[in-house]
Amino acid sequence: MSNTIWSVDEHLDDILAAVRPLEPIDLQLPDAQGCVLVEDVTVAMALPPFDNSSMDGYAVRVADVAGASEEFPAVLTVIGDVAAGSDALPTVGPGQAARIMTGAPLPPGAEAVVPVEWTDGGAGQGAATTMRPAGDAPEGASGQVRVHRAADARAHVRARGSDVQVGDLALRAGTVLGPPQIGLLAAIGRGTVKVRPRPRVVVLSTGSELIQPGEELREGQIYDSNSFALAAAARDAGAIAYRVGAVTDDAAVLRDTIEDQLIRADLLVTTGGVSVGAYDVVKEALSFSGDQDQPGSGVDFRKLKMQPGKPQGFGSIGPDHTPLLALPGNPVSSYVSFELFVRPAIRTLMGLDDVHRPTVRAVLKSGKALSSPADRRQFLRGRHDADAGTVSPVGGAGSHLIAALALADCLIVIPEETTSAEPDSEVDVILLG
């Protein structure tokens, strides 16, 4: 690690300059959720594909129901049922009606649909409120129906192409596929789409003191929480996350483990082992991992003007130059580092435009001034009140305070030049969503 101290922005710029969006692939629709579309999708079929009824009722000819009223109903002969999905359609002639269901194709000859509530439903009594089920009352598909109201041409008919027409642009390249977009693709019959895939992110924690939750702790041991938090954060950012449980503080074991993981990684994230201790093996294992013939490969370890999160590593590893971010081990440091550096990297790999968390200004509500180290950008945990436009600190600045982090919904940013943030002053707040 050199003695140069880098700014948060320089480090982030270096990361984002090195990370490229993943190559697009064809994915099945359910797997494409949250991904960025890389093709313009044009519509190969009209929606709706055919004229169809928007109501359960009777398909009629306009002239047959002209002037109809409850007192003087139009009496029509029911020639059959048209259910959604029907393909053999009866032709509706003068004086005839076909019973029709919502979504069913408008049969030839018919010009409008009258809802069942405008008729006697074929029962010969007053206005119907519902159709009788075809199974219980098959006679409903025949006999007579009394229509109590007139209908204009095309009433309750959803026209072919009234949603989209053949050749229309359904979705533009660059669209992020959320549920409605997935729905549209399915509606126009697309089973697969070309998108940038979710990055596969392997999260490794390091430290001989770490035990998996659920197991028994011995003296001096703690539970590995970082790999769980970071894998969850990676998933939350849009990645497919693989969590590798704690690797012991042995540089050779760590190198082997990382090399084994390369096969399934678009991005590697380690936590712990990056400071100046005698057992800080990530640095030891990765500092000299660059291929001499490959410019830009290898992992660079730096100190940043940042608290928490001062020691950081970034570079690439393996034959495919897989990007690797080495985060510090303190739980809050690793999480804050993830938010600032790994999340934007994941979102860049996904090809998203918007890679950063939203930042807002808020008035600091605190019983006392908050002290912050000189020449460090400090990220304190806070709770943001959007209605009041205020933010309050949660817990102290210590990078081991996991419980306070779990209560926070934002990070309060105290700039490098500020050593004391006064109550009621305005601060930047990163919303964690």
Ligand SMILES: Nc1nc2c(c(=O)[nH]1)N[C@H]1C(S)=C(S)[C@@H](COP(=O)(O)OP(=O)(O)OC[C@H]3O[C@@H](n4cnc5c(N)ncnc54)[C@H](O)[C@@H]3O)O[C@H]1N2
């Ligand atoms: N002499 C110095 N000591 C330290 C410096 C320094 O500049 N000079 N920097 C401090 C800062 S700042 C940080 S941050 C930490 C970073 O240390 P490492 O990245 O080497 O992390 P470790 O030493 O492995 O662990 C630190 C701390 O976090 C706990 N930890 C680690 N991994 C996990 C995990 N997966 N789950 C839960 N907790 C974890 C670990 O037990 C330690 O308590 O270095 C400072 N020291």
Ligand code: MOO
């Ligand atoms: O700068 Mo280290 O990340 O607290 O605590």
